[in-house]
Amino acid sequence: MMNILELIPAELIRILIGLVAILVFIALNALILVYVERKVAGFIQRRPGPYEVGPWGILQTLVDAVKLMGKQLFSPTGGDRLLFWAAPLLAFAPLPLLFLSIPVGKNLVAYDANLGLILILAFSGLNVLALCLAGWGSYNKWSLLGAVRSVSQAVAYEIPLLLTVLAVTLMTGTLQLSAIVESQGAWPWQWNWLVQPAGFVIFVICALAETNRAPFDLPEAESELTAGFHTEYSGMGFGLFFLAEYTAMVVVSSMCTILFLGGWKGPGPEILGVVWFFAKVYALVILMMWMRWTFPRVRFDQLLNISWRWLIPLSLFNLLYVALVVKI
Amino acid sequence: MTTQNLAGDFYTQCFLSEQDESGRVILNMGPQHPSTHGVLRVIIEMEGEYISRAEPVIGYLHRMHEKMGEVKTYHQYMPNMGRVDYLHALAWNWAYIGAVEKLCQIEVPRRAEFIRVITCEMNRICSHLVWWGAYLLDLGAFTPIMYAFDDREQALDLLQMITGSRLTYCYYRFGGVRTDIDNQFISGARDFCKLMKSRLPMYKDLVTDNYILRKRCEEIGELPLEMARRYGATGPVLRGSGQKYDVRRAEPYSVYPELDFDIPVFNECDAMARYRVRVAEMEQSVRIIEQALSKLPKGDVMAPKAPKRIKPPKGDVYFAVEGARGKIGVYLASDGSSTPYRLKLRSPSYSNLSLFAELAQGTLLADAVSILGSLDLVIPEIDR
Amino acid sequence: MTADKLFDGLQICARTKCHPDRCGCVMSVFLDRGQLKDAAKRLLEKKYYIEDVTGLDVAEGIEVLYHFDNFDNPGRIVLRVLTGRENPEVPTISDIFSGAQWHERECFDFFGVKFTGHPQFRPLLMPADFTEHPLLKPEKNRQSLYEMLSGCEKVSPAKGERYCFEAPPAPEPPEASAPKDAGQSQTEKKE
Numbered sequence: 001m002m003n004i005l006e007l008i009p010a011e012l013i014r015i016l017i018g019l020v021a022i023l024v025f026i027a028l029n030a031l032i033l034v035y036v037e038r039k040v041a042g043f044i045q046r047r048p049g050p051y052e053v054g055p056w057g058i059l060q061t062l063v064d065a066v067k068l069m070g071k072q073l074f075s076p077t078g079g080d081r082l083l084f085w086a087a088p089l090l091a092f093a094p095l096p097l098l099f100l101s102i103p104v105g106k107n108l109v110a111y112d113a114n115l116g117l118i119l120i121l122a123f124s125g126l127n128v129l130a131l132c133l134a135g136w137g138s139y140n141k142w143s144l145l146g147a148v149r150s151v152s153q154a155v156a157y158e159i160p161l162l163l164t165v166l167a168v169t170l171m172t173g174t175l176q177l178s179a180i181v182e183s184q185g186a187w188p189w190q191w192n193w194l195v196q197p198a199g200f201v202i203f204v205i206c207a208l209a210e211t212n213r214a215p216f217d218l219p220e221a222e223s224e225l226t227a228g229f230h231t232e233y234s235g236m237g238f239g240l241f242f243l244a245e246y247t248a249m250v251v252v253s254s255m256c257t258i259l260f261l262g263g264w265k266g267p268g269p270e271i272l273g274v275v276w277f278f279a280k281v282y283a284l285v286i287l288m289m290w291m292r293w294t295f296p297r298v299r300f301d302q303l304l305n306i307s308w309r310w311l312i313p314l315s316l317f318n319l320l321y322v323a324l325v326v327k328i
Numbered sequence: 329m330t331t332q333n334l335a336g337d338f339y340t341q342c343f344l345s346e347q348d349e350s351g352r353v354i355l356n357m358g359p360q361h362p363s364t365h366g367v368l369r370v371i372i373e374m375e376g377e378y379i380s381r382a383e384p385v386i387g388y389l390h391r392m393h394e395k396m397g398e399v400k401t402y403h404q405y406m407p408n409m410g411r412v413d414y415l416h417a418l419a420w421n422w423a424y425i426g427a428v429e430k431l432c433q434i435e436v437p438r439r440a441e442f443i444r445v446i447t448c449e450m451n452r453i454c455s456h457l458v459w460w461g462a463y464l465l466d467l468g469a470f471t472p473i474m475y476a477f478d479d480r481e482q483a484l485d486l487l488q489m490i491t492g493s494r495l496t497y498c499y500y501r502f503g504g505v506r507t508d509i510d511n512q513f514i515s516g517a518r519d520f521c522k523l524m525k526s527r528l529p530m531y532k533d534l535v536t537d538n539y540i541l542r543k544r545c546e547e548i549g550e551l552p553l554e555m556a557r558r559y560g561a562t563g564p565v566l567r568g569s570g571q572k573y574d575v576r577r578a579e580p581y582s583v584y585p586e587l588d589f590d591i592p593v594f595n596e597c598d599a600m601a602r603y604r605v606r607v608a609e610m611e612q613s614v615r616i617i618e619q620a621l622s623k624l625p626k627g628d629v630m631a632p633k634a635p636k637r638i639k640p641p642k643g644d645v646y647f648a649v650e651g652a653r654g655k656i657g658v659y660l661a662s663d664g665s666s667t668p669y670r671l672k673l674r675s676p677s678y679s680n681l682s683l684f685a686e687l688a689q690g691t692l693l694a695d696a697v698s699i700l701g702s703l704d705l706v707i708p709e710i711d712r
Numbered sequence: 713m714t715a716d717k718l719f720d721g722l723q724i725c726a727r728t729k730c731h732p733d734r735c736g737c738v739m740s741v742f743l744d745r746g747q748l749k750d751a752a753k754r755l756l757e758k759k760y761y762i763e764d765v766t767g768l769d770v771a772e773g774i775e776v777l778y779h780f781d782n783f784d785n786p787g788r789i790v791l792r793v794l795t796g797r798e799n800p801e802v803p804t805i806s807d808i809f810s811g812a813q814w815h816e817r818e819c820f821d822f823f824g825v826k827f828t829g830h831p832q833f834r835p836l837l838m839p840a841d842f843t844e845h846p847l848l849k850p851e852k853n854r855q856s857l858y859e860m861l862s863g864c865e866k867v868s869p870a871k872g873e874r875y876c877f878e879a880p881p882a883p884e885p886p887e888a889s890a891p892k893d894a895g896q897s898q899t900e901k902k903e
Contacts, residue, residue, distance in 0.1 A: 045474035141355050145377070145693075214468060215540060223363040223466045224697050296541045297468025299694045300377060338840035342832075387837040394822070395846045430736065557783070559811035560762040571783050578786040579736075642859055646736030646779065646788060648763075657763060659779070663855040670847070672766040674779070679764075682814040711837060 011111070015100070018110025022099040030246045034061040036282075037246075037289050044293045068242075071235030076139050079232070083137030088233065088240035091130035094123040095247045102254050103178045105264045105273035116177040117165060120255065124210070127248065128154040131219060131229045134241070138232040146228025149300060150219035153209060156307035161206035163315035164199040167322040168192060168259045181263030191262040198318045200260045202311050204284075207252035209303070211245065214292035218300055253284035339385045343371045352380060359388050363466045363697045366707035370684070372696070379696055382688040384681055389711040397671030402428055402502070402638035405668070410496035412673060413709040415455040417497040418448045419651035420673075420709075425500040426581060427647035427658040431640040432502070439627040440504040441583045445620045446517065447499065448649075449613040450487060453524065454480045455652035456606045456613075459704045463603070464535060466701040467544050472535055479527055486516045503634025514621055521614045521621075528611060536607065545600035549687050549699035552597060559683040562676050563654025564609065565703055568602035570595035575650035587619050599702035606704070639666050653677050653704050675709045718754060718789070723747055728861070737779075738787035740861075745802055748778075748793055752805040755780050760789065762805075765815035767823035769849045770857040774800045774823050778812075794857070795825060804830040822847040 035050065035058060042049025050057035075084045101116030103109040113119055128151055135147020169175055171192070172183045184191050193200040209216040220228035230241045257263055257280040266276035298306070336344070336354075344354065358369035367388035373381040393412060397405050409424045410417040422444060429436065436444075457480045461473025484494045490507050491499040499506050535541060551561070553569045566573055574591040576584040592608030594601035644661040654676025661670040680703045688696045718739075719727065725742040732738055743751055763779035778791040795802055804827040806813040816827040817836035824845035827833060835842065 041470070045471050046478065047474060141353060214470075217468070221468065221694070223468060224694050226361060293471050295469060296464060296538065296544060297694075298540055299544060299692060301692065302543060338834075342834055346832075383832075387835075387839075390837045392846055398847070398849075427736075430734070433734075555810075557759065557761040558756075558809055560764075560809070561811075566783075573783040578783075579732075642855075644735060644860055646790075648736070655763070657779070659764075659766060659777070661768060661860055663860060669855060669860065670766075670768050672764065674764040678814065679762075679811050682811055686810070 015111050018100060019096055022096045022110065025099070026095060026243065026247050029250055030243045031061045031065065033246045033249065033285065034064070034242075036286070040286060040289045041293050044290070065239070068235055068239040073235045073237060075137075076232045079139035080137040083133045084232075085137075085237070087130045087134035087137055087229075088237045088244075090133060091127060091244040092240045094126045095244060095251070097123050098247075098251045099254075101177055102251075102258065103181055103263060104254075104277050106270050108264075108274060109178060112176065112178050114174075114176045117169065117175040117180075120177075120251070121162065121165070124248070124251065125154075125158070127244065130244075134229040134233070138229070140232050142225045142227075143229050143231050146219040146221075146225045146231070149221075149225075150212065150229060153212075153216070153218060153303060156304050157206045157209040157311075160202050160307060160311035160315040161210060163312070163319055164196075164203045164206070165259065167196060167199050167315070167319045170319070170322050171195065177258050177263075181258055181265060184262040184265055186262070186265045186267055188262070191260060191265075193260040196260075196318055196322055198314060199322070200256075202315050202318065203256055203260065204287075205306075205311065207256060208288060208291065209307070211248045211252055211288075213245075213249065213288050215295040215297050216303060217292075217297060218303060221297055223297075249285050249288060250281060253281040253288070256284055257281050339369075339383075340371060343373070343381075343383055347373065347381075357696075358385075363700065364707075365462060365705055368681075368700075368705060368707050368710070370688075370696075370700075372688075372693070374693065377693050379688050379691055379693060382685050382696065384684055386681070386707070386710050389708050391708075391712065393673060393712045394671055397668050399667065401666045402640075402668065405671075406501075407496070407498045410493070410498045411708065412675065412712060413651065413653070413656075413677075413706050414495055415458055415706050416451055416652040417495065418444075418451040418499060419649050419656050421497060421500045422448055422582075423647060423649045423651075423656045423658045423673075425502060426649060427645050427660045428502055428638060428640065430647050431643060431645040431660060431662055432635070432638065434503045434634055435631055436503055436582075437628045437631055438583070438625050439508075440629045440631075442620050442624045443505050443509055443629060444500060445583055445587070446509070446617050446624075447487060447491070447505075449616045449620075450483050450517065450520070451497070452652045453610050453613045454483050454487075456610050459606060459652070460531075463701040463704075464541070466697050467541060469535070469538075469541070472531070475527075475531070479523065482516075482520050482523060486513055486520060489513055489516070501630060501634070502638055503631035504629045508629045514624075517617060517621055521618050524610065524614045528607065528614075532607070536603070542600065544694075544698055545603055545702070546596070546598055548599045548695050549691070549702060550597045551683065551687060555683065555686065559686075560679040561654070561683060562679065563651065563704075564602050564605040565654065565680045567591065567593050567605045568599075568702075569597045570601075575648050575655050579648055581647075581649060583620075586623070587616050589616050589619075599698055602702045602704075637666065639664065644670075648674075651676055653706065653709070654680060673712055675712060677703070677705050677707075677710045678712075681705055681710055718758060719751060722750055722754065724751070732787070736788060737790050740790040740792055742792050742794075745793055745795065748791065749803055749805060749808065751791055752778070752808045755789070755791075756808050758782070759784065762809040762811045762815070763788070765812055765819050767819050767825055767847065768857070768860075769823065769847060769854060770860070771854040772857050773797050774825055774848075775857060776802050776819060776823075776825055778805070800825040801828055802826070803828050806830055821845070824848065 039049045050060035053059040053063050075081050098120050100111045101113045101119050131150040132147045135143040172180045174180060212219050220230060230238050261280050264273035264277040353374045355372040355374055356369060357372055358364040359367040369385040371383045371385060372379050393408055396408055409420040412420045457476040461476030464472040488494050490509050490513055491497045551569050553571055556566050556569045570593060572591050572593045577591060589612045592605050594604050640662040642662055642664045646657060646659045648655050648657040656676060657674030659672035660668055663669040687699055719741060724747060725744060727739060727741050729739055730737045760780040760782050763781050766777050768775040768777060773794050773796050776793045780789045793802055802825055804816055806816060814836060816830055819825050821835050821838040822845060
């Protein structure tokens with residue numbers, strides 16, 4: 001018995017435990033975030049939000065999830081069934097991988113890859129593919145329009161996002177996320193967001209666009225494209241996209257926290273690192289929710305213009321500034 | 329099922345047959361679509377995200393009110409008018425009642441006229457508030473509709489107090505109104521005016537001045553005055569094109585000539601101008617309500633000589649009032665019997681929507697949604 | 713008023729001045745089909761806008777009514793074109809007033825009046841396969857147009873393609889021409 005356990009490398013066990021923890025976290029996180037989102041929306045719109053199921057309505061999302069699971073799954077006539085069902089799986093599958101290399105506290109990381117940043121960027125790119133397949137497989141023009149939009153949006157916003165990430169890595173000289181966190185101090189003025197504020201702002205805007213959150217929720221623009229790429233999905237098909245969206249929100253917020261807001265670092269003992277990390281992440285998430293419930297949606301050409309005309313040149317200047325000022 | 333079976337219905341076929349260039353995407357926007365507000369259907373020919381041709385298809389909510397008018401007696405027909413335009417039902421009430429009163433030459437007591445003005449303007453504010461919220465919903469802002477409905481609720485409670493209903497009113501009668509208003513209503517209406525006065529500046533700061541919103545509305549759907557005239561557009565759509573025309577002033581009815589209010593006009597011709605007109609109209613309606621409340625005379629609310637059974641003389645009459653969406657007209661021909669010989673309802677949204685096809689040409693899909701919203705459509709009113 | 717001179721030089725059948733406070737219109741103009749387009753062009757030149765197009769099923773045939781109004785000098789003008797019951801046809805004015813397109817289609821739905829030259833002539837409010845025209849009246853219910861004009865001045869002798877008011881089939885001139893008031897309607901009530 002002992003021998004078998006010894007045969008398995010410790011690193012693999014660590015990853016497996018990490019993955020299980022991550023899956024639990026993803027499910028819990030979505031449950032909590034949906035509840036928070038609805039409460040935040042309720043607060044902004046001066047209404048109570050969910051309050052019937054359980055105390056203060058905290059069981060509402062659980063009930064919703066059960067309802068979603070109980071719904072019939074069907075695929076549209078004339079659609080490509082394989083692609084249609086591959087899409088939600090593809091949207092969801094890479095998500096646990098994204099969390100693998102995110103350090104939520106000192107040494108609290110499933111797999112501290114030295115190319116962690118690249119890993120996250122690479123796997124988060126798969127999301128676009130999922131939306132694309134969903135749009136195509138649905139055999140629905142609205143879905144197709146949503147897919148077309150999501151691809152061009154992702155292409156446009158990936159560039160400034162990568163450029164700002166590049167600026168940070170240029171400064172820290174590493175692609176390992178824990179190292180990037182280590183390079184920042186415990187206090188807010190020692191974090192990267194003060195060194196390159198432009199980079200921080202650009203990253204937040206791109207993060208909104210990459211996760212298709214309002215005011216950049218064009219692929220699923222409800223009033224224009226009915227529901228965009230997920231128009232035809234029922235039950236957990238839609239549920240997986242939903243799960244993916246909320247998890248993606250946490251991923252980009254974590255990225256933002258690590259790159260610009262000092263990761264798990266904060267005043268106080270290091271044991272509080274986890275608390276600091278999640279406090280920062282959820283503050284960013286709530287900021288995203290706040291924006292969603294406040295702003296109207298931008299138009300599609302305006303969205304692309306923001307990226308190509310403003311964000312890309314700005315992020316190039318940011319890179320130049322980091323290269324010149326910070327390095328020298 | 330193959331693609332041939334999905335080739336579309338009669339209207340899609342007609343639309344396809346008028347296509348000059350094949351290979352473009354034909355989209356059915358509606359009848360179930362979040363931003364067509366009900367059951368409007370627009371067939372769109374798209375080139376990328378640009379609309380090369382659009383054709384509204386209506387009639388999904390057609391109830392043939394005009395035929396019902398020929399079958400029912402004058403009194404029986406009254407509840408129908410609450411169901412033509414569910415947002416500004418009192419204006420339709422007024423248009424029909426006014427037409428019959430004009431035909432029969434029934435005098436309305438002054439107190440009733442003032443009550444009509446107060447309730448109609450309150451209903452107009454409700455209508456504009458719903459439009460405001462729904463329009464912003466079209467543009468992707470979710471929150472304003474909640475605020476709008478909150479305010480509207482105050483007015484609905486007041487109207488419910490005296491009319492007995494919240495949406496499909498049937499409150500005006502031939503020669504007056506159904507119930508008198510009491511002190512509770514009057515103080516409630518004053519409070520509502522105060523509330524609106526405090527809310528409207530907030531909405532301006534929060535929503536109207538928002539950069540994203542302005543970019544979504546400004547220079548979108550430019551409707552030149554000449555085109556508005558060709559299509560017979562009225563109401564805020566027309567006033568957003570720089571024409572100072574309001575039935576309350578142009579063909580004065582009731583006690584409107586005695587009240588001091590402005591007709592908001594904006595010259596930009598775009599969706600934002602129409603937006604601004606409606607927001608400014610809410611302010612003016614508040615002004616009208618306040619004046620009418622302070623001028624409210626004592627007396628009857630029903631004409632003592634009002635006939636119990638309406639049997640107008642032979643003849644025809646056209647009566648128009650200013651609804652929230654424009655000129656509401658009722659053409660009534662009577663053959664002297666107890667049912668109308670012919671009843672024609674001229675709904676403003678009908679004319680306003682008919683110009684959409686021309687307005688939407690060459691715009692983006694998102695702009696088309698913005699334009700549709702800025703026309704303030706109420707589908708039951710279009711289909712009648 | 714400029715409205716009086718609006719149709720000078722046009723071959724209109726007849727014109728009546730109305731009492732706006734009684735029937736809501738300033739003038740109604742009786743036209744033949746051929747004169748309709750010229751009259752509409754006049755109105756467009758004088759900056760009138762179209763309110764609606766509607767029909768009226770009367771004993772003489774189907775009358776198509778066009779309501780026009782002006783933004784700057786309000787005063788409603790009605791153009792009335794009478795057309796036969798069999799194969800009712802009127803030229804379209806949708807090339808002049810674009811807004812008439814839908815009103816004309818509606819008029820076809822309800823009355824079966826065909827508007828020649830209309831670019832998109834198909835049902836609008838009624839189902840595509842619906843062949844009835846709901847607002848047409850049965851024979852016994854039809855009234856004479858001449859009797860229903862009481863809100864206006866009496867029609868001056870009008871003769872056109874179809875209008876013929878000089879010797880109406882069974883008119884009762886005192887009842888038809890004299891404007892009535894509410895009192896009279898009450899007397900009627902007692903009957």
